[in-house]
Each structure stands twice: as structure tokens, then as C-alpha cells.
Amino acid sequence: MRQLFVPYVLKDCETKAHLLVTLQPQLQTGQCCCNRNRHRDCRTLFHVALAQPRAESTKIEWHPYRAAFGRASYLALMVCWRAGKCGLNYTVNAQSERLEQLNRRIDEAEADLVELTQSLIRLPTVNPPGDGYADMCDFLDARLSKNSFSIERVRATDALGDSDQYPRWNIIARHDGRGKGECVHFNSHTDVVDVGDGWTVDPFAGVVRDGKIFGRGACDMKGGLAASIVAAECFIQTYPDYNGAVEISGTCDEESGGFGGVAYLAEKGWFNPARVQHVIIPEPLNKDRICLGHRGVLWSEIETYGHIAHGSMPFLGDCAVRHMGAVIDEFEKDLFPALAQKRTAMPVVPDGARQSTMNINSIHGGLAEPSADYTGLPSALVPDRCRMVVDRRFLMEETLEEVRAELVQLLQKIGDQRENFRYEIRELFSVLPTMAEHDAPVVKAVAGAIRNEMGCEPAYVVSPGTYDQKHIDRIGKLKNCIAYGPGILDLAHQPDEYIGIQDMLDSAKVMAQSLVTLLSAK
Numbered sequence: 001m002r003q004l005f006v007p008y009v010l011k012d013c014e015t016k017a018h019l020l021v022t023l024q025p026q027l028q029t030g031q032c033c034c035n036r037n038r039h040r041d042c043r044t045l046f047h048v049a050l051a052q053p054r055a056e057s058t059k060i061e062w063h064p065y066r067a068a069f070g071r072a073s074y075l076a077l078m079v080c081w082r083a084g085k086c087g088l089n090y091t092v093n094a095q096s097e098r099l100e101q102l103n104r105r106i107d108e109a110e111a112d113l114v115e116l117t118q119s120l121i122r123l124p125t126v127n128p129p130g131d132g133y134a135d136m137c138d139f140l141d142a143r144l145s146k147n148s149f150s151i152e153r154v155r156a157t158d159a160l161g162d163s164d165q166y167p168r169w170n171i172i173a174r175h176d177g178r179g180k181g182e183c184v185h186f187n188s189h190t191d192v193v194d195v196g197d198g199w200t201v202d203p204f205a206g207v208v209r210d211g212k213i214f215g216r217g218a219c220d221m222k223g224g225l226a227a228s229i230v231a232a233e234c235f236i237q238t239y240p241d242y243n244g245a246v247e248i249s250g251t252c253d254e255e256s257g258g259f260g261g262v263a264y265l266a267e268k269g270w271f272n273p274a275r276v277q278h279v280i281i282p283e284p285l286n287k288d289r290i291c292l293g294h295r296g297v298l299w300s301e302i303e304t305y306g307h308i309a310h311g312s313m314p315f316l317g318d319c320a321v322r323h324m325g326a327v328i329d330e331f332e333k334d335l336f337p338a339l340a341q342k343r344t345a346m347p348v349v350p351d352g353a354r355q356s357t358m359n360i361n362s363i364h365g366g367l368a369e370p371s372a373d374y375t376g377l378p379s380a381l382v383p384d385r386c387r388m389v390v391d392r393r394f395l396m397e398e399t400l401e402e403v404r405a406e407l408v409q410l411l412q413k414i415g416d417q418r419e420n421f422r423y424e425i426r427e428l429f430s431v432l433p434t435m436a437e438h439d440a441p442v443v444k445a446v447a448g449a450i451r452n453e454m455g456c457e458p459a460y461v462v463s464p465g466t467y468d469q470k471h472i473d474r475i476g477k478l479k480n481c482i483a484y485g486p487g488i489l490d491l492a493h494q495p496d497e498y499i500g501i502q503d504m505l506d507s508a509k510v511m512a513q514s515l516v517t518l519l520s521a522k
């Protein structure tokens with residue numbers, strides 16, 4: 001048994017610390033004298049690659065493969081650090097030489113990864129209306145066919161939103177290994193939401209600053225798309241003799257429901273357990289988290305009716321907005337408190353979403369909003385219609401039928417008590433909750449790669465909102481699907497959205513190592 005004192009400086013915060021690393025025989029396990037690190041902050045993680053008999057004291061760089069720790073034959077010992085004292089046992093996975101080569105290749109691809117992400121950001125695929133999908137497919141086609149992927153393009157001709165002005169183009173790239181085997185599919189949406197206000201950089205320039213790439217879609221999810229491309233390419237270069245297939249798709253319209261994208265492809269058989277066995281969606285869920293699925297959705301439009309009259313004599317009319325006020329009143333008194341009581345066993349993040357929720361999305365009553373250049377006053381009218389859209393998010397523990405009935409019963413109750421209460425309720429959109437099993441093959445593979453690459457236990461989460469997994473599950477009947485990708489979820493759709501370059505590299509390594517596991521590459 002050997003013990004090493006390893007002083008090092010944590011780059012970001014200048015903290016000095018000593019690690020006591022106890023090396024067990026054969027270097028199979030290591031122990032460190034640090035606090036148990038909960039890995040909330042990945043910057044407190046680092047890897048130590050130790051050669052067997054080495055100096056008693058070694059300066060540790062942030063990243064092992066850049067550090068001068070020598071060659072692939074050295075075992076990578078993963079140690080977590082935080083000031084303090086504790087004894088925490090780690091099992092060390094001896095990395096094969098090829099795995100080290102794979103990681104090194106990804107590190108060496110950093111400049112390419114940055115450039116690729118910038119190029120993707122510079123294609124403004126804003127949705128709605130759905131701009132630039134064909135240009136995006138051209139770009140991905142050129143990139144991936146150069147790296148011996150075969151390319152198929154699919155236009156969702158009869159899907160929602162498709163028109164000659166805004167065609168819904170999708171691309172599927174496939175690389176087949178030497179022999180037969182399973183297929184791992186990376187699916188990224190290529191559309192981004194509108195820019196909005198508050199930007200301090202050009203949202204479509206791909207500005208690089210402080211180790212981050214800024215731009216609309218940088219984190220949601222062009223950074224994830226770029227990371228998966230680099231991961232797949234490096235995997236194929238390192239394991240050219242692998243069995244099975246790797247697919248990468250760039251699909252449109254996720255931000256508006258995915259009907260011209262993944263839903264369409266799933267209907268046409270592209271996501272089908274017979275041809276695809278594992279799906280990873282590189283949405284920005286943070287690089288040490290595995291997103292198993294999402295809550296369910298029910299969007300409804302409620303309309304109340306009144307009677308139009310002169311505004312000076314409202315008693316001659318019947319105000320639809322007041323009827324809607326009674327609906328909101330009932331929401332406040334009964335529905336919102338009841339929803340807060342419905343907690344779920346799904347590991348939804350953030351914690352506030354670990355229950356049923358409902359948002360009042362919009363409300364319109366009375367005269368239409370005047371146009372911006374109208375300078376006159378409104379006319380005196382009692383509104384005869386009021387419309388409200390509500391966005392209800394529900395849990396695995398609830399059924400869609402129950403959720404529907406809850407609103408209908410609430411409206412009926414008001415109707416029983418309130419004079420002249422007339423209403424209609426229309427369903428706009430619904431999605432069932434979905435969640436992959438903890439022991440699904442893709443979950444286990446990605447979890448193992450996170451442990452290996454980041455030295456921490458992955459956090460298993462469920463997304464508060466939906467993404468394309470719903471179509472892969474419901475239409476494609478593919479349960480073995482997760483979201484895993486770089487980027488901070490909270491930055492999605494915000495001004496000055498960015499993606500961290502190191503995060504992309506780390507998650508690319510996790511994705512590449514997952515390919516090694518899932519395709520049993522040796």
C-alpha cells in the first residue's frame with residue numbers, strides 16, 4: 001500500500017488543498033481525505049491520473065489528459081475533492097488504452113467542436129416560423145457525409161407548419177460498423193426560439209468569450225448537437241471495427257411540438273425498435289445528469305360567454321370577463337391548492353415542479369387589442385366573450401382522464417352556482433408523462449460513462465416540460481430513450497444564452513463512452 005500527498009490548486013477559486021491518496025494493491029481502489037462531494041458543482045471535480053511509482057508530490061492540472069501524466073498505460077484514478085476530511089472509497093476503472101485514445105481525440109477536437117457549434121448558431125433556424133431548415137440540412141449533410149455517414153433527408157410534407165415558404169426539413173445520418181449490432185441514435189432539434197430582448201451580444205454570431213460560446217440555441221441545443229457529432233466521429237475513428245450503427249438526426253419544430261420533426265419521423269418508422277435500439281437526446285440537462293423523461297401536459301382553452309351591450313349600461317349586458325373572473329377565483333380557492341398537494345415520485349427538477357402545476361397562459365376578453373399605430377380610445381362595450389388558455393402539467397400518478405375531468409367538474413360547479421354562466425372547454429394538446437426505467441440499457445451505459453469520466457454518481461432527473469422523447473415513446477414505441485447533454489437548462493430560451501466549451505467536451509466523452517458500452521466495442 002502506498003500513500004501519496006498530492007497538493008494542488010483548484011484553478012477557478014485558487015483554493016489550495018492536499019489530497020491524501022491511498023493506493024491499494026494493484027491500484028484498484030483509491031481513497032481520498034476529502035469531504036463527500038455531492039457534485040453539485042462539477043468544477044469541484046477533477047481526475048487524477050497517477051503513474052505507478054511517481055514522485056511523492058505532484059501538481060495536478062485540471063484535466064488529466066492534458067497533464068503530463070504520461071501514457072495510456074497509466075491507470076486513471078478518480079478522486080473527488082472538497083476541503084475537509086473524510087474517507088471515501090472509490091473503485092477505479094482501469095481505462096483501456098483505446099478509451100484513453102478516444103478521450104484524447106475528443107480533447108484534440110476542441111477547436112473543431114467550437115467552430116462547429118459557432119457554424120450551427122450562425123444558421124438562424126428560428127421557430128416559429130421555421131426558418132432555414134433546408135440550410136441546416138445542407139450544412140449537416142456536408143459535415144457528416146464527409147465523415148462517411150450516409151444521409152437521408154425527409155421533408156414533413158403534410159405536417160403542421162409545413163409550406164413551400166417554410167418547408168419542414170429533417171436529416172438522418174447513419175454510419176454502419178463492420179458487423180451487425182444495435183443502433184444508437186442521437187437526436188437533436190435544430191430549431192431555436194425567438195431571440196427576444198436583453199441580449200448583450202449578437203445572438204447569431206457565435207461569440208466566444210471566457211470559455212463559453214454565446215448565441216440563440218447555444219445551449220438549447222446546438223451545443224448538444226455539436227457534442228454528439230464530435231463524440232460519434234471520434235468513436236468511429238477510434239473503434240473503426242465496431243459492430244452496429246450510429247445515427248445522428250437533426251430534426252425541426254421541437255420548440256413548437258415536434259410534429260414536423262420527430263413525430264413525423266416516428267410515424268414514418270424512423271424511430272422504431274426494429275431499426276433503433278437506444279436513443280440519446282442531447283438537450284441541455286447538465287453534464288452529470290440523466291433525464292429519464294418528463295411530466296404530462298394538457299393544454300385547454302376555456303371560453304366564457306356573455307351578452308354585448310353599451311358600456312354605460314352594463315346591466316343590459318352580461319360581462320364574459322366577470323364570468324371568467326369566477327373561473328379564476330375557483331382556481332385560486334380550490335384548484336391551485338389541490339395541485340400543490342399532488343406530489344410525485346418522479347425525480348422532477350427543479351423541486352417546485354415535483355407536483356402538479358397549472359399556468360394561465362393567456363386571457364383575452366372584450367375588444368381586440370388595438371394595433372400599435374392606433375391612437376384613439378376604445379369604444380364602450382360589455383365583452384360578450386372571454387377566452388383563456390391553461391397549461392396543466394401532470395404526473396405519472398395521474399391519468400389524462402382525471403386531469404381532464406378536474407377542469408370540467410370545476411366549470412360545472414361554477415355553472416351550478418352562478419347565474420347565466422355559459423362556457424365551452426376545448427382541448428388543444430395533450431402529452432402523457434414518460435419515464436425510462438433506471439435499469440434501461442441506455443441509462444446504465446450513460447450512468448457508467450458519467451462515473452468513469454466525471455468520477456461522480458449521475459443525478460437522475462425528470463424534466464418539468466416535454467421534449468421530443470414523447471414522440472419517440474408514444475409513436476415510436478421506444479422506451480429506451482433519455483435526454484443527456486451539455487448546458488445549463490435554466491439558460492434555455494434566455495437572452496445571452498451560452499454553452500460552456502469544457503461542458504461540451506466532457507459530455508462528448510460521456511456520449512462517446514456510452515457508444516463504446518452500448519455497441520460493446522473492444
Ligand SMILES: [Zn+2]
Pocket residue numbers: 189220221254283284467
Ligand atoms: Zn431543446
